[in-house]
Amino acid sequence: MTTLLILDSQADAYNEFVKNAHLPGLNVLLATDPSGLPEGAALAEVVLAPPGLLIGALPRLTSLRWVQSTWAGVESLLAPELPRNYLLSGVKGVFGTQMAEYTLCYMLAHERQVIQRFDSQRQGAWDHRMPGQLAGKHAVFLGLGSIGGECALRCRQFGMRTSAVTRSGAQTALVDKHFQVENLPQAVSDADYLVMSLPDTPETRHLVDGPVLDALPPHAVIINVGRGRSLDQQALLSAMKAGELAGAVLDVFEHEPLAPGDALWDCPGITITAHTSAVSFVEDIAPLFLANLGRYLAGEQPHHLVDFTRGY
Amino acid sequence: MTTLLILDSQADAYNEFVKNAHLPGLNVLLATDPSGLPEGAALAEVVLAPPGLLIGALPRLTSLRWVQSTWAGVESLLAPELPRNYLLSGVKGVFGTQMAEYTLCYMLAHERQVIQRFDSQRQGAWDHRMPGQLAGKHAVFLGLGSIGGECALRCRQFGMRTSAVTRSGAQTALVDKHFQVENLPQAVSDADYLVMSLPDTPETRHLVDGPVLDALPPHAVIINVGRGRSLDQQALLSAMKAGELAGAVLDVFEHEPLAPGDALWDCPGITITAHTSAVSFVEDIAPLFLANLGRYLAGEQPHHLVDFTRGY
Numbered sequence: 001m002t003t004l005l006i007l008d009s010q011a012d013a014y015n016e017f018v019k020n021a022h023l024p025g026l027n028v029l030l031a032t033d034p035s036g037l038p039e040g041a042a043l044a045e046v047v048l049a050p051p052g053l054l055i056g057a058l059p060r061l062t063s064l065r066w067v068q069s070t071w072a073g074v075e076s077l078l079a080p081e082l083p084r085n086y087l088l089s090g091v092k093g094v095f096g097t098q099m100a101e102y103t104l105c106y107m108l109a110h111e112r113q114v115i116q117r118f119d120s121q122r123q124g125a126w127d128h129r130m131p132g133q134l135a136g137k138h139a140v141f142l143g144l145g146s147i148g149g150e151c152a153l154r155c156r157q158f159g160m161r162t163s164a165v166t167r168s169g170a171q172t173a174l175v176d177k178h179f180q181v182e183n184l185p186q187a188v189s190d191a192d193y194l195v196m197s198l199p200d201t202p203e204t205r206h207l208v209d210g211p212v213l214d215a216l217p218p219h220a221v222i223i224n225v226g227r228g229r230s231l232d233q234q235a236l237l238s239a240m241k242a243g244e245l246a247g248a249v250l251d252v253f254e255h256e257p258l259a260p261g262d263a264l265w266d267c268p269g270i271t272i273t274a275h276t277s278a279v280s281f282v283e284d285i286a287p288l289f290l291a292n293l294g295r296y297l298a299g300e301q302p303h304h305l306v307d308f309t310r311g312y
Numbered sequence: 313m314t315t316l317l318i319l320d321s322q323a324d325a326y327n328e329f330v331k332n333a334h335l336p337g338l339n340v341l342l343a344t345d346p347s348g349l350p351e352g353a354a355l356a357e358v359v360l361a362p363p364g365l366l367i368g369a370l371p372r373l374t375s376l377r378w379v380q381s382t383w384a385g386v387e388s389l390l391a392p393e394l395p396r397n398y399l400l401s402g403v404k405g406v407f408g409t410q411m412a413e414y415t416l417c418y419m420l421a422h423e424r425q426v427i428q429r430f431d432s433q434r435q436g437a438w439d440h441r442m443p444g445q446l447a448g449k450h451a452v453f454l455g456l457g458s459i460g461g462e463c464a465l466r467c468r469q470f471g472m473r474t475s476a477v478t479r480s481g482a483q484t485a486l487v488d489k490h491f492q493v494e495n496l497p498q499a500v501s502d503a504d505y506l507v508m509s510l511p512d513t514p515e516t517r518h519l520v521d522g523p524v525l526d527a528l529p530p531h532a533v534i535i536n537v538g539r540g541r542s543l544d545q546q547a548l549l550s551a552m553k554a555g556e557l558a559g560a561v562l563d564v565f566e567h568e569p570l571a572p573g574d575a576l577w578d579c580p581g582i583t584i585t586a587h588t589s590a591v592s593f594v595e596d597i598a599p600l601f602l603a604n605l606g607r608y609l610a611g612e613q614p615h616h617l618v619d620f621t622r623g624y
Contacts, residue, residue: 097447097471105420112417118427121584124577126569128586135409157469159409257438265436272433274440 002297003027003063005044007034007053008070010282014048017286023297031057046296048289050280051076058083066296068289070280073227074306075200088306089292091285095278096150099225102277103151103195104158106249107134110221135159137192141175142184142208143226147197147278149174151225163187167203181207185215193221199312200227208232213239221247225277228253233264240267251277314609315339315375317356319346319365320382322594326360329598335609343369358608360601362592363388370395378608380601382592385539386618387512400618401604403597407590408462411537414589415463415507416470418561419446422533447471449504453487454496454520455538459509459590461486463537467505475499479515493519497527505533511624512539520544525551533559537589540565545576552579563589 004026006014011030018028029038034056042062047054050071058064066087069077074090109115111132120127139155141148144164152162152174162175165187169180179187184207188194194216198204208222209232216222222245224231233254239245247269256275264270292302306312316338318326323342330340341350346368354374359366362383370376378399381389386402421427423444432439451467453460456476464474464486474487477499481492491499496519500506506528510516520534521544528534534557536543545566551557559581568587576582604614618624 098443098445101420101445101447101470102424102443104416105424105426108413108417109421109426112414114417114421114426115430117585118583121577124572126586128588130591131410131414131588133410133413135413154469157466158413260436265433271430273429274432274438276440276443279442 001025001027002045003029003040003043004046004048004293005029005031005037005041005057005061007031007037007047007049007057013282014070014286014289017282017290021290023290023293025297046293055082066302068292068302070285070289072278072280073275075227075311077306078308078311084308087302088308089302089304090306090312091280091288092304093146094284094288096146098278099147099197100150100154102225102251102273103223104134104154106223106271107139107155107193107221110247110249111137137161138163138190139193139195140165140188140191141195141197142230143197143199144172144174145197145199147225148195151195151197163191184208184212188212188216188220191216191220193223196222196224196230197226198230200229201311204230206230206232206235208236210235210238213245216245218244219246221245221249223249225251228256236270237263237267240269245269247271249273251275313337313339314357315341315352315355316358316360316605317341317343317349317353317369317373319343319349319359319361319369325594326382326598326601329594329602333602335602335605337609358605367394378614380604380614381618382597382601384590384592385587387539387623389618390620390623396620399614400620401614401616402618402624403592403600404616405458406596406600408458410590411459411509412462412466414537414563414585415535416446416466418535418583419451419467419505419533422559422561423449449473450475450502451505451507452477452500452503453507453509454542455509455511456484456486457509457511459537460507463507463509475503496520496524500524500528500532503528503532505535508534508536508538508542510538510542512541513623516542518542518544518547520548522547522550525557528557530556531558533557533561535561537563540568548582549575549579552581557581559583561585563587 009032011032015030031037034053042060044061045063045065047067051069051074064086068089072091072095111134117127138161141152141164144166155162163177164175165179165181165184167181169178171178207230213235236248249271251273252275296302321344323344327342343349346365354372356373357375357377359379363381363386376398380401384403384407423446429439450473453464453476456478467474475489476487477491477493477496479493481490483490519542525547548560561583563585564587608614
């Protein structure tokens with residue numbers, strides 16, 4: 001008998017998927033908050049939870065062997081004071097679609113001046129300014145994992161030119177041109193859009209800093225769907241105020257939620273979303289978990305394991 | 313010697329393309345307004361102009377044989393009191409890209425609640441409402457010409473299901489399902505989006521009326537990039553006020569520009585753009601004109617001829 005603890009605000013919805021899988025020898029416990037752990041939670045060998053809830057429960061999960069995170073961001077579990085004597089699976093491959101929709105949404109909204117036109121509508125004004133278009137524009141991808149790759153595919157379908165900046169600079173079929181990260185300023189020098197989808201590691205901290213922002217043309221727009229710390233927010237604010245950049249669409253920040261009163265909130269040209277570019281829909285995460293649980297129960301290694309040292 | 317009159321606010325830009333084509337035996341006259349026609353305009357056999365400017369010049373264009381419109385909408389030239397003794401070429405095939413970008417832009421903006429989130433930002437609020445996504449949603453196309461077809465292609469690339477409603481209901485490779493126009497209410501009954509790209513003809517007037525709006529599910533959004541008269545605006549307002557429809561994105565109206573004070577301006581859920589879903593970029597129109605001019609000068613029939621009786 002394996003005890004599974006589902007610790008999630010949507011525990012019931014996840015449990016429906018688990019029940020329908022008819023896995024033998026599984027004892028399922030449900031909780032929506034670490035303050036309300038059910039009796040027997042100490043026996044839980046497998047936990048399905050978002051990192052934020054898991055942290056509060058960790059001290060009591062003395063039988064823990066494997067965690068499937070329901071969220072992509074697992075950085076909070078990497079803090080050195082927390083236990084690392086369990087397997088941790090992240091979420092991979094299910095957020096590409098949402099992130100690509102987010103990226104294209106805000107690219108198109110920029111070209112089409114959606115906000116400005118809606119303001120005109122509110123004033124009852126017939127706003128016949130000329131729109132721009134994505135076709136022919138150049139998107140540079142900083143990071144070309146499953147998310148960057150899916151964004152690049154959509155951009156190509158819109159007739160955009162595409163480049164990628166990666167550690168190795170190795171050729172792929174995903175984009176037209178490839179650059180090593182050492183050549184980042186050169187890579188972005190004729191970008192219309194810079195799409196960031198980097199993990200949070202020491203190497204990526206403030207990778208987009210003042211000199212990189214200087215290298216971007218003044219009509220360029222940054223879209224960050226990766227991690228907040230890969231972009232130097234103070235340098236961004238300076239560049240925006242100096243008119244050296246047309247805009248930035250930020251879903252992630254150095255500290256989240258973004259502090260009230262932060263200068264980013266009302267900096268013209270900056271769009272702020274609340275780390276919602278990809279959310280965990282139960283119908284996306286549950287099948288991934290069940291496939292991974294099948295591997296675990298069969299004695300195999302679960303997929304998408306996080307390296308506590310490497311950080312992703 | 314053939315005299316060409318370029319009558320357009322961007323006449324100089326068009327003339328650059330004409331000059332670069334090095335066509336022999338062409339006498340080119342330029343004007344930006346019918347009130348300032350150059351000497352010799354009465355000799356113009358070929359005119360490149362938008363309908364709005366052409367109308368004012370028509371009485372003086374006594375040698376006119378062929379007009380290439382720079383704009384898609386040529387209805388104003390079909391008025392019965394105007395001469396019809398010349399060939400009129402419309403613009404086809406160059407607006408699909410822009411219209412597809414417009415359509416996907418506003419679909420994505422709806423799913424992603426771009427306006428609502430931006431309002432949250434203006435209030436400094438961390439807005440973590442869940443976004444929707446296009447993947448899996450159902451788009452129904454009313455009209456499947458070059459514009460509807462290109463919109464349908466993009467929708468499919470986003471993983472949407474697609475249906476089309478046309479006069480014949482004939483099968484195409486462009487969408488998943490086909491309906492005859494008689495079955496319009498049935499076709500839209502499970503639509504998430506209804507994309508209208510119809511020409512303005514007696515048959516399409518108020519084709520989307522109260523009963524069709526009733527047949528749409530309450531979560532559906534209408535996008536009209538075709539002609540305003542194919543949608544009954546009063547019925548739309550009633551449906552919106554009754555909560556029978558989630559929204560409408562309108563680029564065209566029964567009368568344009570939309571009158572100040574019209575109830576559409578501030579009806580919640582209605583997005584108004586000023587007939588800008590596709591605009592005439594000189595770099596798009598000039599090559600089309602030059603190809604057509606080549607045909608005309610060679611004694612062939614120009615492409616995209618408008619039937620003055622049929623209306624398109």
